[in-house]
Amino acid sequence: MTTPAPSLPEQTPQTGPRKVPSRAMLRYILRRLSQAILVMLLVVIGSFFLIKMAPGDFVDTLAGTSDLTAEQMANLRARYGLDQPVPVQLMYYIARLATLDLGYSPFNNAPVLDILVKRWPVTAILVVTSVSISMVVGTLLGVMAARFSGKPVDLGISILMLLFYATPNFIIAVILILIFSIKMNVFPIAGFATIASGYTGWEYIRDVAWHLAMPVTALCTFFIAIYGRIGRAAMLEVLTLDYIRTARGKGLTERRVIYVHALRNALLPLVTMAGLQVSALVGGAVLIETIFGLNGMGRTAFDAVFQRDTNLLLGVLFVSSLSVVVVNFIIDLLYMVLDPRVEIK
């Protein structure tokens, strides 16, 4: 009889959907959680030492914007623990961030967390749309290239991928602006939505889509190239496998063989990559948001650099990393749905 995966209970014939043992599930969640904590700890410790390396501390920055006496500065340092030894300060810092206290932004005159909560959705929409589009378009191009491997279609797609792969997103952004905003005047040059338009419902969504068309495209091309290249390779690999021959031997149409049998399997390596892509896209969003005047977290990071607002800058890093960690967890769950062979161990 079957030898089930070690952690699974013997399958009883009558059961419908298989049940995941709760202890294994708990262990899995704990492991993922510890990984997530490690990432965040790394971010926090890195941030702490960056602050230490920066010329002048937080009180110095404050002193630059308002007049403080030496005594006041000493008091402030004592209050924020800046007179403590470095390891103690680090502990304070970790404890502070663990409670999501990201500090205060003197320039914006507001807590960093409040600012970022407001800016977060713009980046989230940008990144999620871009990941989805680049995955779909890239994979389809990869599938087409694999299906017509060695033919002109394949060559054309491969050249396009090579160009997309070599062109940084900010150059794509500038090219798009030049062509579609300056020369042809079809897409708005900047902004998230038409200001004071009073649009609601579908009209508002259309307006936003219109504004985001160029930023999303600029952010996508590189990842389309990545998905296209890997998708092509994965597809070529899968198409040589036995079960594809079985599917053809059943008399299925080539369409069904490619899009049902091969694609679902070729998608698996692509999904595992999505986590890394999200991380890279969040980074790319800094450039794109800055260029297109979108008030998201990336733009906030850019502004923070020039306002010498270290709390805000490191806050963006913290919140972005946290978001990526959460997205990675969701992608893992998605992978389990896509690949029945993956069991929780």
Added chain:
Amino acid sequence: MSTSGHSVFRRLLRHPSGLVGLLIIALVVLMSASAGFIFPEGPWVLGGRPRTWPGVDPAFPLGTDALGRDMVAALFYGARVSLAVGAAAALVSLVIGTLVGAIAGYYGGWLDDVLMRLTDAMQTIPSFLAAIAIVGVVGASLSTIIIAIAVVSWPMIARLVRADFLRLRTYDFVQSCKIIGMSDLRIIFGQILPNCLAPIIVSSSVLVATAIITEASLAFLGLGDPNVMSWGTILSTGRPELRSGWYMTAFPAVALVLTVLALNLIGDALNDVLNPRLKERKS
């Protein structure tokens, strides 16, 4: 199969995309090497009429920027920065990545566990954002930029090297080295490392390309070293002029894209040349 440097280079020249890539990179190297001779006064001189279009003034074949600086000089000096930052950052991350990967793969066990968890975590953090944070907080200078790029790009190499070390450490030649009492250090660097150079070499061209893009992106944001003229700097100063003088953006963009393209082509070619097995599977 011999994979001595000389024969690899010769086979690279016979590979179509390898040849194209090498030619472009040779041109960029030539540009950066000759920048000092052809433009001894540097890229910052305000020599011409601002916003001269290419082909109008023979003294400035590619025109001038908004301040009247020569585009050709800027491009030549920019090549220097791109190559230097690309090569230096790639080198530093190669060193870090190789060390981490070699130690993790060779010793295995808890050390491997810890180092790989660290690598995982590093790969999860949005790297460009981390680079901005480093440069933004510490201050923009060439060395900071190089370190920032290296710090965020070593994990890829570490994974690659670790995988090869895990595989190779079980081989007989490694076991016999241990038996004759060779030190771990000598086995790692003298015996195993030379056997996993191929994937490292292939990915280093991609590493250089990524570093060049990251430097240009930072400079485009205004986070480049203010004392050097990089292609990103030219792009950054050209952006407000997009409406009237898009050539200011076009030239550095083309230079950047061609360089990155060339490095990717070389990487693909190296992959074909160094991995004959993969090549067979492709055809």
Added chain:
Amino acid sequence: MTTNAPAPLLEVDRLKVSVSRTVPIVEDLSFAIAAGETVGLVGESGCGKSLTALAIMRLLAGNLSVTSGSIQLDGEELTKLPEERIRSLRGDKMAMIYQEPLTALNPVMTVGAQLVEVLRTHRKMSKREAAARAVELLALVRIPDPAARFNEYPHRMSGGMRQRVVIAMALACDPKLLIADEPTTALDVTVQAQVLRLIKQLQREANLGLLLITHDLGVVRQVADRIVVMYAGSVVETGTVAEVLGSPRHPYTVGLIAARPSGSFAVDAQKLVEISGSVPSPEARPKGCVFAPRCPNAQDDCRASRPHLLPTTGSHELRCLHPMPASTPLSAPVGMPS
């Protein structure tokens, strides 16, 4: 024994399969299968058995193609059919069972979905009807608790169970021709006999033409009516099982039988040392008889030109200029299955 049978179900005539259209791998291959008949195709690995099967199904991949000869199924010339028509035959009129049950099923689709799919491709069935029929098929191949197994993914089944699923898939649309390519090789010894018996029983019940590809002479002796012995891409000897195994004439067949591990009829590559030398690669086949370099009986005329496949007695045919005498005494008793 059918001597004056109507047109056979499958007729392969002087088939040639080549790499890059130039180097022939299968050459001058001819045989026929009648409805209800089981033909065993035997030979060492690499002799072109599986390629023959794939050629019949028109599933040759990459740079392999049929360069000449004909394959007729029920009078239809398969090599010339448009792709659309051949697809409607695959899985319907002709079906195949593969060697590797572990990789033959799509890992991300349930067993049921893969069965339903073939039914709905060839028969006008609702999803519900197809599902009901699929469960019946699972029961037919003796999968315990078929209704529950319907929703199972392949990785949660053993090799033997998966091979049963592949068999159910092949039989789903009541094919006339079933090709089984080493259907039991990858299975545990204990399961091999069960699966083989199942195939044979289903073949008898449905009066299928069965092409059984194997390297195991014991399997052939158990289930086949006729046997086709292949060497280096062509048929060297063919006839009824009794004729060929009872009185083998071609030196290669004799070698095969002698080389089998004691107690079984499996052709084990390692035991084949008794036939000295190795199978020539397709590029390096000699001008004369392909077996000549390894043949104990080879003479100058063997190396001069390739012999033809000629009838001897009964339905026994032979491609050999200097065959073994008709009554070769064999080291082990070979004969009719008991």
